[in-house]
Amino acid sequence: MNADVVVVGGGPVGLLTAALLHSAGIPVRVFERNTGPTEYSKAITMQPRTLETFASVRSEGGKRLVDLVLPLGRQVPRTHFATLPNLLELGGFETAYPFVLFIPQADTERVLARHLAAQGVPVEYGREVTSFGQDAERVVVTVGEETVETRYLVGADGAHSTVRKAAGIGFPGTEPTAAGFVGDVELTAPPEHDFHLWSHETGSVSIIRTPSGHRLFGMEPGDAGLTAQEVRARRDRPLGTEELRATLVRIAGTDFGLRSSSWLSRSTDSTRHADRYRAGRVFLAGDAAHVHLPAGGQGLNVGFQDAANLSWKLAAELHGWAPSLIVDGPASYQAERLPIAEKLGENTLAQSAIMTTFTPAGAALRAMTAELIARVPGLSAELAGWVSGLKVRYAVAADAHPLDGLPAPDLVLDGENLLHRLEIGRYLLADFTPDGRLAALASPRVAVARAERRPGVSAALIRPDGYVARAWPEPDVADISATVDEWAGTPARTSDRPSTGTSAPMRSSQ
Ligand SMILES: Cc1cc2nc3c(=O)[nH]c(=O)nc-3n(C[C@H](O)[C@H](O)[C@H](O)COP(=O)(O)OP(=O)(O)OC[C@H]3O[C@@H](n4cnc5c(N)ncnc54)[C@H](O)[C@@H]3O)c2cc1C
Structure with a gap:
């Protein structure tokens, strides 16, 4: 094998996917058909949830990716829906980044490409992937004159994705009207x-x-x-x-x-999304998986969350410990991300109706929606939650805890920011009990950290991508233990092992 994962496309989503996989110890190659980094920027809006993800990735010199993008952008504490004049405030969310960052996409791509090069994964520019074939063991990718063998292929090759077409994945949706x-x-x-x-x-x-x-x-x-x-x-x-x-x-x-x-x-x-996110050993992410009107600054940001969701699950699969829950069960990449693309299509089509209807009826729709945003705080908070990515929720049980399925709030764990504690190779069990009674649940795949007391929460199992797998109002140790095993694949507990030393992560941390 030439690499465990080949990423097709050195756009922003491919670059972040490669960076996260590399941080999990996965050998990865990135092929980009352009001969060098682009000078032009489609996206300019980086949402709070992306900044949180960037805060979880270590880069050179003790910095994190977020430290590299913040000085290049302009911070604005509010955003908009459908360019309506009444803006959505971001100050009410529990995040370390309650603002959008206006930063040209070309700068974001440069930061990611430099980070990868410094990690020994240079983007291979001027290399177009033209086809691939796969069997049960591998994918054989044709890149110009070369064939490259890999265990998995990620198509992050944009709206007209060669990978999507070659994999036979459909791209249904609505035709453009404007x-x-x-x-x-x-x-x-x-x-x-x-x-x-x-x-x-x-x-x-x-x-x-x-x-x-x-x-x-x-x-x-x-x-x-x-x-x-x-x-x-x-x-x-x-x-x-x-x-x-x-x-x-x-x-x-x-x-x-x-x-x-x-x-x-x-x-x-034009509004479309892939009808599958995985075909055998091939995955789609970013614009290869969804396109829509660029309204509200979302496409790139949703693509980054695709990358964050896919990387730790694929790394777990490659390291051989991924439970069925995250491979082909209800928490798999496709099961979680495809519904997000459906919602994204819906919200951008709704914005499109507001933004492209040039009639008195359109003006009335616009005036009424703007007034509701100004007058109904719950509505503006809901819209801000979608657009910022901070309240985008994965499917949860009907009786779920309010934190389940959402990005974890801005917590301090063992005196450190949660985002700095995330590791791509293991879960984080936040222990809110006064006596730290969950310490015994630590294992190579689960770090346990003490959290300050918080009403209504005794424990929260946080995934490597920073989303809450499950939270508990009461410290029901048996139930927490069973849930941890379901997500982490029944590893031996640190406390079950002959040595009582502290547990080490599976592979290098983010
Ligand atoms: C006008 C406009 C404004 C936007 N504003 C925002 C915004 O403010 N915020 C936001 O979140 N989103 C915004 N978007 C959307 C955002 O730009 C995209 O969602 C984002 O670029 C998707 O990134 P990607 O990496 O998935 O795809 P792309 O950026 O399309 O990158 C794909 C890469 O793959 C390469 N490639 C393609 N085929 C091959 C092949 N066969 N072999 C090798 N390489 C290949 C391409 O050259 C390209 O570099 C905007 C879009 C537009 C058009």
């Missing part, structure tokens, strides 16, 4: 604050300040209500600075001092 403009520009007369304008007569434009200039996106009424063929024709027609200037003047009565542009493109509301 084609808006998007661009990174220099403005000499920008609005003072981040700005969202919407008129049912002239169109919409949003302007967000980025670390290096401004991001514009919007559309005119004539850009919506199109056939799929019309959308594709528009998408394939390059957008120039002068065309954009004329569009801005028609919509807003000003070009905001548009001086130059570094990237101009058109975005559509």
Whole structure:
């Protein structure tokens, strides 16, 4: 075998997947067809949940990935739904990162690629994967003139994924109906604050300040209500600075001092997701698995959570201890992530209805939704929870504890931030009991850490990706022990072993 895992695509999702697998001690190779890192950025919004994931990954010089991206971005403590003027506050969540970070995707990719290179996993640029074949033992991947053998293949090769097509995985969904403009520009007369304008007569434009200039996106009424063929024709027609200037003047009565542009493109509301996330030894992640209107800054962030969900489970499978629960059971990669793509499609289609309906009825929908967001705190918190990723929940039992299935809140464990305690090779059992009675449940796959008392929780089993597998209101040691075994595959307890020394992680930690 040339590698245990081959990742196809050196975009952000492929890069994070490779970084996490490498941190689990898995030999991994990354093939990227572009000849070098991209200069252009589709995404600019990094959500709090991504920052939490980045905080769990150690990089060079004692830093974590989050320490490398924070100085490159601009922090804003609120976000939006469907570019509505009433914004969603992020301050009410229990997170160390209650803000979005505006950071160009190209910078995020550079940070991840450098991190990988420093770990001895250079991205192999200029190498296009054209096909693969698989049997029960391996996948044989064709990369140019070379064939590479691997145990698993991850297709993180974007919306038009070669891996998805070659694996025969369907990509059902809705055809595009609208084609808006998007661009990174220099403005000499920008609005003072981040700005969202919407008129049912002239169109919409949003302007967000980025670390290096401004991001514009919007559309005119004539850009919506199109056939799929019309959308594709528009998408394939390059957008120039002068065309954009004329569009801005028609919509807003000003070009905001548009001086130059570094990237101009058109975005559509085509909404699809893979009908399977796994075919034998092949997985899909990121845009290869889901596409939608770029509304609310979600696609990249959801892709990063795909990477976080897949990596520890695949590492466990490769290390030979993964229980059926996480391989093909209710907590498998596909069982957990495919429903998230369905919800993502729903929420972005709903945003699309609000953003692309240029009629008085659309204006009324927009005004009413904005008013509800302003007046109903529960609604704005719910929307903020989805978009930020902080309240995206995996399936749980009807009588589940309120923490079950959610990203763990910002906890201090043994005096350290929870995110710094996560390890890709083992679970973390947070022990909230005053007498630390869960210590005996420590094992090579489960670290036990003391947590400060918290109403309604005695214990929480936290997965390597930082989600709560299960929490308990009472310290029912027998039930906790059985649940730990279900998730961790019945390892011998530290307390059952002849030596009483502290347990070591399976492999190197994140
Ligand atoms: C205008 C716009 C704005 C957006 N804004 C946001 C935002 O603010 N926040 C957000 O979360 N999301 C946003 N998104 C979505 C986000 O950009 C994508 O979700 C993200 O790029 C997905 O990352 P990925 O790694 O899955 O795929 P990609 O970024 O598409 O990367 C795939 C990589 O695979 C490579 N590749 C493809 N085929 C092969 C092959 N056969 N062999 C080798 N390499 C291959 C490609 O060259 C590419 O580098 C936006 C999207 C658009 C269009």
